[in-house]
Amino acid sequence: MNPTIFVKMVLDAWHLKIKEANDIFNRVSDEQLLQEVAPNRNRGIYLLGHYTATHDAMLPLLGFGERIYAHLDDAFHDNPDRVKPITVSAPDLRAGWKNINAVLEDHFNKMSPEMWFTKHKAISEEDFKNQPHRNKLNVIITRTNHLAYHNGQLIFLLK
C-alpha cells in the first residue's frame, strides 16, 4: 500500500472543506459576519475566529512550532459566543484565517508520507504503541470534520 495515496485522500478532503468555508466567507460582508447563523446561535464572526484558533492549535499539536493566534482562544475557542468581548476586527480575523491555513500548508508540503503516520504531541510514546492510528494524519481527519460541521451552520449566513 502506497501511503502517498492515503495522505492525498485526507488532504484533498481538508482542502475541499477549507475552500467551502472560504467560498462562504467571500460571499458575506463584515457586517453580515455579525449576524447569527440561526436565532440565538453563533455569529459568523465567532465561527471565523473559532476556525482560526482551532487551526492555529494544530501548529504545536503537529510539531510545527509555536502558536500564532493563541490570543483568539479566550473569545473564540474557550468560551461560547458573546461571553467575552471580541477585540479583533473582521478584516484582521479574515487575514488571520487565510494566513494560518497558508502556514499549515507550508508545513504539510515539507512532510513525507511516512511523517504523517508519526505520533502527534497529545499522545504519549507508550499509548501510541498500542494506538498507532492516533497519528498526525488523523488530526487532519478530525479537523476536517470539525470544519464540515460548522460549515453546515455558516452557510446559513447566506440568504
Place this chain on the structure above:
Amino acid sequence: MNPTIFVKMVLDAWHLKIKEANDIFNRVSDEQLLQEVAPNRNRGIYLLGHYTATHDAMLPLLGFGERIYAHLDDAFHDNPDRVKPITVSAPDLRAGWKNINAVLEDHFNKMSPEMWFTKHKAISEEDFKNQPHRNKLNVIITRTNHLAYHNGQLIFLLK
C-alpha cells in the same frame, strides 16, 4: 505502512459522526422532527430521510448490492425539502436509518484492508489507473464529511 491503520482512522471518524447524528435523533420527538433547523431551512425529518437515501446509495457505489431505500430519493435527495410530499412516517424513517447503517456495517466487516483501496463503481478502470485515491475508502471520507456538515445543522433542533 499497514493499511489496517488507515482503514481504522477513516471508519472511526465515520462511526463517530453516525453516533453524533443518532445522539441528536434520540433526543428529538417525531413532532420536533417536523421543525425546521433554522427559519426557512430543512426540517429535521428531511435530514433524516436525506441521510438514509445518501447512505443507501453507497450500497451499489461500493459494490455491496442493490439499493433498499431508493424510494426516498424523490422526497429527500433529488429535491429540496417541501417540494415533494413526505409519505413515509417518522418511525419508519428512523428504522430505515438505523437499518441502512447496520447493513453497511455488515459489509464493512467483510472487507479486507486491501479491498478498501479498490475502485468504487462511479469511476472507470481507466480513470482509476491515474486516480487511485478515488477508491472505496475515499467514499467513506466524503460521506463522513457530508454527515458532519448536516449534523452541524441538525443540532439546532435541540433547544
